[in-house]
Amino acid sequence: MNKDQHTSEGKEVDWTGFLPGIAIDCVMVGYNEKQLKVLILEYKETGFFALPGGFIRRNENLDVAAQRVLQKRTGLEGIQLNQFHTFGSLNRYAPEPMRKIMKKNGLQPAEDHFLLQRFVSTAYYALVNFEQAEPIADFLSDSCRWYDINQLPKLLWDHRDIIQKALESLRKNIDDAAVGLTLLDEEYTMRELRTLYETILDKEINRSSFHRKMVNSGRLERVGKKSTGKAHRSPYLYKFVSN
Amino acid sequence: MNKDQHTSEGKEVDWTGFLPGIAIDCVMVGYNEKQLKVLILEYKETGFFALPGGFIRRNENLDVAAQRVLQKRTGLEGIQLNQFHTFGSLNRYAPEPMRKIMKKNGLQPAEDHFLLQRFVSTAYYALVNFEQAEPIADFLSDSCRWYDINQLPKLLWDHRDIIQKALESLRKNIDDAAVGLTLLDEEYTMRELRTLYETILDKEINRSSFHRKMVNSGRLERVGKKSTGKAHRSPYLYKFVSN
DNA sequence: TACTATTGTTGCATAGTGTAACAATAATAA
DNA sequence: TTATTATTGTTACACTATGCAACAATAGTA
CATH class of the missing domain: 1.10.10.10 (Winged helix-like DNA-binding domain superfamily/Winged helix DNA-binding domain)
Incomplete structure (x- = not known):
């Protein structure tokens, strides 16, 4: 089997349970004090920042997987997710940061480790109530925090582009999105x-x-x-x- | 290695050269005699119909892969492709038709053959000049033909939904798409x-x-x-x- | 030369929106 | 109590976009 020890989640991760080659990234958008916020993960001891993401279980719908990622990072359920683009450029394949992240987490990944493969990533955005959400880091990260969309840290891979495209999509749908319903009191x-x-x-x-x-x-x-x-x-x- | 004989293309297909788990489907839209047309493949001796599709090479951009699929099926280059959705529902995983198709082509695929896996599929639509395109079947199909969008044959998997969503996307973008430029003389x-x-x-x-x-x-x-x-x-x- | 069918154009009503002005009002200052 | 101030609610006007209907233009036919 192909398992890693992840004591911070109290269980092993069986990477064979996920579809290879395809990932999910979530742009969770909040609003506070007249500023748009985005949930960003910071990886332990690396100074690396990235969007929360995940993978698709072998017997799980793509949309359900996205819901699961969102729920894990915010504790919220029933949030509407909007798929807006799938990113598949070659230049998003850069395994070096992930290898470093894993090493900092005490892992010794093989060259062909699941997380070091090239991924195509389907991206969703979701409007999330700033007050109700409780940002929760995953087992490779030490923080999951709101960042002002205009003061984002330098992000890994193409995640800056993903946020930009999410914002464009949100702008296009602003009247349908009932933004006030979720983002305001x-x-x-x-x-x-x-x-x-x-x-x-x-x-x-x-x-x-x-x-x-x-x-x-x-x-x-x-x-x-x-x-x-x-x-x-x-x-x-x-x-x-x-x- | 993991190769099949495909004499109709005069070469072997090395499936390890593609990203697993992710596919591309193309809705190529034409126009003739006041009717919208879609390019549909018919698989040999099976009565199965499906959209033209393909896979992503390990060192190839997603968008480039879509261009390649389009070029193979129409002979046309430089056509604008519009990514409109990625389909990842579980109910699109139904390997039986593909197994039958392969058998009719003289192949004896293993249970875990590349083509029999579950795929998430990123879909593109393209406006294609009906006169200039030359529909070309692939090695598993015996025809690639234009079908009236209102008289489509029964399609495999979720390909009917994909066409429907492509049409909705085209309608939304009709004013930007310069439809007349491509679809008319x-x-x-x-x-x-x-x-x-x-x-x-x-x-x-x-x-x-x-x-x-x-x-x-x-x-x-x-x-x-x-x-x-x-x-x-x-x-x-x-x-x-x-x- | 009149007729017919279709295209090009224009006037009118309605809806949506940018701009400016006026009215309402809750607290503060006089 | 009254005037002042700042912001909100509302309305009038102009301009644009669009649906509808009517009129004008015109190429072939009777």
């Missing part, structure tokens, strides 16, 4: 929702147009007013309609 | 272009709105008139502007 002001849009799209949005569009979309419901404590009219609170 | 009337759009979108399009939109897009150029021989005003001919 249950109730929010129009200003907060607009700021979220502006942050994602990285451009200013006209105030009254946005207001009209959101109200007319029929997906928002007024649920009260918010006291800002400031010297001006207090804004309404909205939430997504539940149909 | 170099010069065409507004009526022909509109009929193409209507065929792809499967709905009627308002005549004058379409006319306006296309003219205002700045991507069309009037290049003359066409004699229809009919008793009415003759339409202008257009072509895509070359910038």
